Amino acid sequence: MASAEEASRPFAGLSDVSISEEIPVEGDIAVPVGPSTRDDEFSTLDEPVKETIVRDLRAVGNKFIHVLYPKRSSALLRDWDLWGPLLLCVTLALLLQGGAADSDDQGGPQFAEVFVIIWFGSIVITLNSKLLGGTISFFQSLCVLGYCIMPLTVALIVCRIVLLSGSGKVSFAVRLGVVTASFGWSTFASTAFLADSHLTNRKALVVYPVFLFYFVIGWMILTFSPGN
Amino acid sequence: MSASNDPAATAGAPAAGEDVKLDLSEDEAAQEESSELLGGQKSAGGFWTFEYYQSLFNVDTVQVLDRVKGSLMPLPGRNFVKHYLRNNPDLYGPFWICVTLVFSVAISGNLSTFLSSLGDPSYHYRPQFHRVTIAAVVIFLYAWLVPIGLWAFLTWRQGAERQVGGYSFLETVCVYGYSLFIYIPTSILWIISYEWLRWTLIVVAMVISGSVLVLTFWPVVRDDTRVTAVATVVTIVVLHTLLAIGCKVDELGGGVKGSGCLNSCVSINHKMVQIEIAKLNLLNGNMPILKNSCFFFQPYRNGCILSNCSGNTFLHQMSHMINSQMLLLVKMTIKMTGRDIRMMTCLVFSDNVQLAPPELHSTTVHKKLCVIPTCRIHS
Numbered sequence: 001m002a003s004a005e006e007a008s009r010p011f012a013g014l015s016d017v018s019i020s021e022e023i024p025v026e027g028d029i030a031v032p033v034g035p036s037t038r039d040d041e042f043s044t045l046d047e048p049v050k051e052t053i054v055r056d057l058r059a060v061g062n063k064f065i066h067v068l069y070p071k072r073s074s075a076l077l078r079d080w081d082l083w084g085p086l087l088l089c090v091t092l093a094l095l096l097q098g099g100a101a102d103s104d105d106q107g108g109p110q111f112a113e114v115f116v117i118i119w120f121g122s123i124v125i126t127l128n129s130k131l132l133g134g135t136i137s138f139f140q141s142l143c144v145l146g147y148c149i150m151p152l153t154v155a156l157i158v159c160r161i162v163l164l165s166g167s168g169k170v171s172f173a174v175r176l177g178v179v180t181a182s183f184g185w186s187t188f189a190s191t192a193f194l195a196d197s198h199l200t201n202r203k204a205l206v207v208y209p210v211f212l213f214y215f216v217i218g219w220m221i222l223t224f225s226p227g228n
Numbered sequence: 229m230s231a232s233n234d235p236a237a238t239a240g241a242p243a244a245g246e247d248v249k250l251d252l253s254e255d256e257a258a259q260e261e262s263s264e265l266l267g268g269q270k271s272a273g274g275f276w277t278f279e280y281y282q283s284l285f286n287v288d289t290v291q292v293l294d295r296v297k298g299s300l301m302p303l304p305g306r307n308f309v310k311h312y313l314r315n316n317p318d319l320y321g322p323f324w325i326c327v328t329l330v331f332s333v334a335i336s337g338n339l340s341t342f343l344s345s346l347g348d349p350s351y352h353y354r355p356q357f358h359r360v361t362i363a364a365v366v367i368f369l370y371a372w373l374v375p376i377g378l379w380a381f382l383t384w385r386q387g388a389e390r391q392v393g394g395y396s397f398l399e400t401v402c403v404y405g406y407s408l409f410i411y412i413p414t415s416i417l418w419i420i421s422y423e424w425l426r427w428t429l430i431v432v433a434m435v436i437s438g439s440v441l442v443l444t445f446w447p448v449v450r451d452d453t454r455v456t457a458v459a460t461v462v463t464i465v466v467l468h469t470l471l472a473i474g475c476k477v478d479e480l481g482g483g484v485k486g487s488g489c490l491n492s493c494v495s496i497n498h499k500m501v502q503i504e505i506a507k508l509n510l511l512n513g514n515m516p517i518l519k520n521s522c523f524f525f526q527p528y529r530n531g532c533i534l535s536n537c538s539g540n541t542f543l544h545q546m547s548h549m550i551n552s553q554m555l556l557l558v559k560m561t562i563k564m565t566g567r568d569i570r571m572m573t574c575l576v577f578s579d580n581v582q583l584a585p586p587e588l589h590s591t592t593v594h595k596k597l598c599v600i601p602t603c604r605i606h607s
């Protein structure tokens with residue numbers, strides 16, 4: 001019976017254990033004092049506005065440089081921000097206006113269409129990679145996809161300059177080369193950042209939507225024709 | 229008495245362990261059985277949780293490629309659902325195949341319009357972005373509404389029977405999604421503008437895609453009455469055909485556009501003007517203008533059509549059509565009514581061109597084809 005009782009109360013025996021009072025217990029308790037003298041560095045409320053803006057601009061510029069030379073760094077992932085993508089998206093959508101047939105139904109994409117394609121496309125690709133089991137967070141992925149549009153924006157600027165000098169076969173060949181090169185660069189840059197070690201079996205499944213996304217944007221840039 | 233009532237409690241401490249072990253293994257066996265009965269549906273939560281959708285994307289690259297290959301080569305013995313899906317339907321394939329198909333239809337339609345008017349310096353390239361919107365709506369509606377309808381119909385027909393042969397909703401969507409894959413290379417190959425090639429391609433695509441669907445759904449449907457079975461299969465095939473034809477029509481819907489230049493505009497007296505149109509390009513996508521189209525030239529000035537002018541048009545010389553798209557050298561004399569005309573613009577009408585962009589519809593019976601730019605009248 002005693003053993004049955006003991007078995008039913010597994011920790012029954014421990015209540016009798018007590019620490020003997022002859023064993024001294026000593027030590028130090030130190031409360032780490034916060035950096036009260038360095039409060040100013042953590043509170044950005046009092047700094048001049050110029051400093052705030054310049055700091056953000058520097059962060060955005062830093063990320064642009066990382067896109068130009070894509071190597072596996074965590075700058076884009078760790079401090080994500082969406083200023084760069086917004087700037088690039090608005091620039092792209094504005095530059096794709098003023099194309100042929102402003103009043104024509106069969107013209108180029110409207111501002112809203114470009115905007116929707118870029119943002120909605122980025123969101124869908126991010127959801128896709130998360131559903132496939134990726135570990136990148138939502139906004140980090142949006143940040144990477146947005147910043148990697150930069151080569152295509154540069155290509156659009158180059159295309160518009162080339163189109164100023166005429167729209168014959170030579171200019172088409174030049175534009176095709178420029179757009180293809182920048183499309184390849186964008187895809188390569190974004191896969192370098194989005195590469196996930198957890199998804200070795202599904203890498204192609206994650207990369208293909210990114211490829212399609214930049215292909216469609218590249219197509220919109222290539223088919224931009226100047227207004228009359 | 230108490231000992232025999234409860235076998236677990238009568239066993240003493242040493243025997244309690246064995247009973248516990250047996251219980252556990254029975255539990256595992258019970259779980260496996262129930263999961264097989266449920267058709268292997270391993271949904272990890274309600275449909276409002278993220279994990280549920282994650283379980284729908286549980287495929288590897290190799291599996292997706294395998295399924296795509298299976299949709300390209302339907303063999304009579306292989307049921308797509310049983311052979312390739314194997315209780316693991318995914319939503320990755322259907323969704324991205326639909327998206328790719330939308331863009332490939334829009335882009336290749338645009339390219340074929342561009343290529344058919346190559347070498348024409350007065351043709352201005354139009355990206356025609358509205359195609360993407362239309363194609364997206366049509367294709368996504370087809371890929372999602374038709375499986376819903378078919379699954380609901382099949383489930384209703386199964387009725388009270390055990391759904392041994394029935395497919396789940398996700399499997400139906402999956403089959404339809406993968407069966408659309410053949411249309412992607414078809415739409416890309418449509419850029420080549422030979423009619424016989426296009427018809428061959430579309431027939432081949434319809435046969436392959438339709439047979440994937442038929443082979444998948446026939447085993448489920450054949451247990452039913454003969455009429456229902458045949459009707460179901462025929463409906464599947466007809467809807468698929470409509471989609472294919474819809475894609476073809478959408479590609480050809482380039483609208484009608486044209487351009488030309490008035491070479492000279494000489495006034496004979498203050499009422500009669502002789503105009504000469506050097507070249508008239510009528511571009512209408514890929515449908516040739518019918519050979520015996522009747523063209524009316526109607527001059528107008530300041531945005532209003534001068535009344536009754538077409539009745540006074542005398543065609544002196546009209547060259548033959550070079551190909552289905554170009555007219556050369558139209559010379560005519562037009563008797564003007566009203567005040568002196570200084571500038572002249574010509575509208576070209578035809579009465580049996582079938583595809584005209586909607587913004588050019590006018591209240592007249594004829595469809596306006598193009599506007600020839602204004603020319604100053606020399607006296």
